Amino acid sequence: MSQKTPTQHxxxxxSHINNSHLAPHNQFFYPNRTARQSDILTPExxxxxxxxxxxxxxxxxxxxxxxxxxxxSCRSKRVCARIQNIFDSVRSGHSRFFFYLPNFCVxxxxxxxxxxxxxxxxxxxxxxxxxxxxxxxxxxxxxESDIHNGKFIYHYELARYHVLAINLxxxxxxxxxxxxxxxxxxDPKGRRTAxxxxxxxxxxxxxxxxxGIHLARIHGPDRVSIVSADKRLIDIMAKCxxxxxxxxxxxxxxxxxxxxxxxxxxxxxxPSYADLLRCKNSELxxxxxxxxxxxxxxxxxxxxxx
Numbered sequence: 572m573s574q575k576t577p578t579q580h581x582x583x584x585x586s587h588i589n590n591s592h593l594a595p596h597n598q599f600f601y602p603n604r605t606a607r608q609s610d611i612l613t614p615e616x617x618x619x620x621x622x623x624x625x626x627x628x629x630x631x632x633x634x635x636x637x638x639x640x641x642x643x644s645c646r647s648k649r650v651c652a653r654i655q656n657i658f659d660s661v662r663s664g665h666s667r668f669f670f671y672l673p674n675f676c677v678x679x680x681x682x683x684x685x686x687x688x689x690x691x692x693x694x695x696x697x698x699x700x701x702x703x704x705x706x707x708x709x710x711x712x713x714x715e716s717d718i719h720n721g722k723f724i725y726h727y728e729l730a731r732y733h734v735l736a737i738n739l740x741x742x743x744x745x746x747x748x749x750x751x752x753x754x755x756x757x758d759p760k761g762r763r764t765a766x767x768x769x770x771x772x773x774x775x776x777x778x779x780x781x782x783g784i785h786l787a788r789i790h791g792p793d794r795v796s797i798v799s800a801d802k803r804l805i806d807i808m809a810k811c812x813x814x815x816x817x818x819x820x821x822x823x824x825x826x827x828x829x830x831x832x833x834x835x836x837x838x839x840x841x842p843s844y845a846d847l848l849r850c851k852n853s854e855l856x857x858x859x860x861x862x863x864x865x866x867x868x869x870x871x872x873x874x875x876x877x
Contacts, residue, residue: 625794626666628786632800633672635654639651659869669725673727677718688701729778736834737778738827738831744772746823749803788834796844802848802849809844
């Protein structure tokens with residue numbers, strides 16, 4: 572089943588800095604399904620012709636994005652149900668969220684589709700088996716349709732400003748021992764130890780947070796949220812937004828990072844976050860204004876649900 576093409580609607584971003592590197596003429600497409608293509612929203616005019624400014628800007632991680640199109644790629648039914656609720660609420664016009672997806676996360680989502688279609692040897696899918704290539708083609712077509720010209724999800728390009736901003740993130744990750752898992756490791760002699768399985772994040776995870784920092788600078792930190800199901804990424808976000816002692820900041824050269832990026836290291840420099848795996852419904856309600864979000868039937872969207 573192919574996606575019915577909704578009308579695309581351009582509007583200009585509310586900007587507090589020069590963000591010409593983000594898109595030509597500072598113009599983006601908002602996935603609203605009811606307004607006319609000629610309706611334009613600008614910071615100067617506000618509401619025009621029925622187009623409403625987004626309530627929030629959501630920076631998506633690849634794990635939750637892939638879970639929407641291919642739920643079997645995610646072990647948590649809760650994550651799948653939650654991202655479906657968010658996407659369906661926007662598709663059906665009940666919620667006004669703007670979706671950003673980093674370009675390397677776009678590649679990761681395509682790779683997930685390929686793994687589940689061609690990776691019969693992969694231990695992650697051996698118990699499930701591969702999906703038919705016809706379903707793979709439909710998934711690819713649907714995702715391509717959703718990201719084309721920012722029709723539903725805006726393909727957010729990596730820029731030098733994001734690379735510089737990892738100076739505000741990576742030192743926190745490498746200094747504080749944040750664990751991905753609560754499980755304890757065995758030492759070489761077979762004895763149980765209390766030390767958790769601690770590994771730093773990947774550079775791509777650093778970049779997701781760095782992109783969030785710049786989006787927070789553009790739209791305001793209270794209007795930007797990173798949406799993920801990665802415990803370690805969320806925990807580092809929480810640590811960055813916490814009260815870190817001044818001496819620790821100096822030790823981590825965060826003063827230099829501030830000079831390089833032009834961004835002061837404090838909680839307001841970082842966006843909020845939605846942990847679709849662990850957060851409570853009440854926390855999602857506080858973040859989005861309601862939970863679950865209102866939805867109605869969304870026809871013409873292909874997802875592989877087996």
